Amino acid sequence: MSTGKSLWGKWIEENLLRKKSFWEVKSKTQIGSWMWRKLLKLRDIAKTFYMKEIGNGRHTFFWYDKWSDRGALIDILGERGIIDMGIGRESTVEEASYLLWIELQDGANVRIQYVSSIWGSLVKGILKETYTNEWKDIVIWISDEKMERMRLFCIRYAFQIALYTLWRERNKVRHEKKLMPIEVLKKLVDKGVRNKLSLMRSKKVRFMEKGLQFWFSTRL
Incomplete structure (x- = not known):
């Protein structure tokens, strides 16, 4: 609309x-x-x-659109969430992601490790020698409509689940709670992607019949 x-x-x-x-x-x-x-x-x-497909995130509202399988963030966190996170009410996913990514990259070494480890564990096997965690390159990848559809979906969904996971861990830091061990977190995000691809296969979603097989082939 x-x-x-x-x-x-x-x-x-x-x-x-x-x-x-x-x-x-x-x-x-x-x-x-x-x-x-x-x-x-x-x-x-x-x-x-x-369900809203993120794409490049420019037309998806961070708080109000249902871009995560968990639901719209405003329904999960309420008005207090907007205040706690410091992300504007009308922000798009692209704007919010950029703020979160830069904040984590500019933070303590442990947070930088989190970004690199989680993002790398998800997409290094897909992007191979072109892999990087630079924001400008990530935007190019998730915006590339010419990319093979199954590959593009896996990158986009990996970005989505990485964003949600890193955002959740960042909030733990803000509330002085312990971060989840990085290896446990890697398994958790990988399982999230596998569950999504398995569901799409069971529903016989077009172009995604071999999505789970493709994902397993990219695990390092």
Whole structure:
């Protein structure tokens, strides 16, 4: 709705959403038609089968879109989460990811190790000699629509699960809690990807029939 190129989509974005997420707009608004207000009231039902593909993250709201299998972060963490994390209410996944990535890279050595170890364990076998943890290169990879679809999905999903995991561990540091051992964390994120690919295979998702096999072939 917010990324469509139709005149209707652009009109909604400019006049009804006003730079906000569809999931953020208050349902008791007087703006828009009866049909628009009806759509807003049906959002809780829509959330049960809605999932946003991150892509490059530029059109995905960090807090309000359901880009993680765990659900929309605003539903999990509430308003307090926005304050605790220091990530703006209207931030996109791209903006939030950049802030998190830079913060972790600029932090203590143990946090830098976390970023390199988790990201590397997920995608080194896929990217091989082109691997790096530089943000500008990661954006290029997850934005490359010309890449073979199965490979692209694995990189994007690995990025998604790495982001969520690193964000969770970063919050532990903020609350003076112990980080999960790095080797345990590696197994956890790998299992998360395998579970997703296994589910897609069972559902016979097009182009992903051999996704799990491909993933195993890239493990170092």
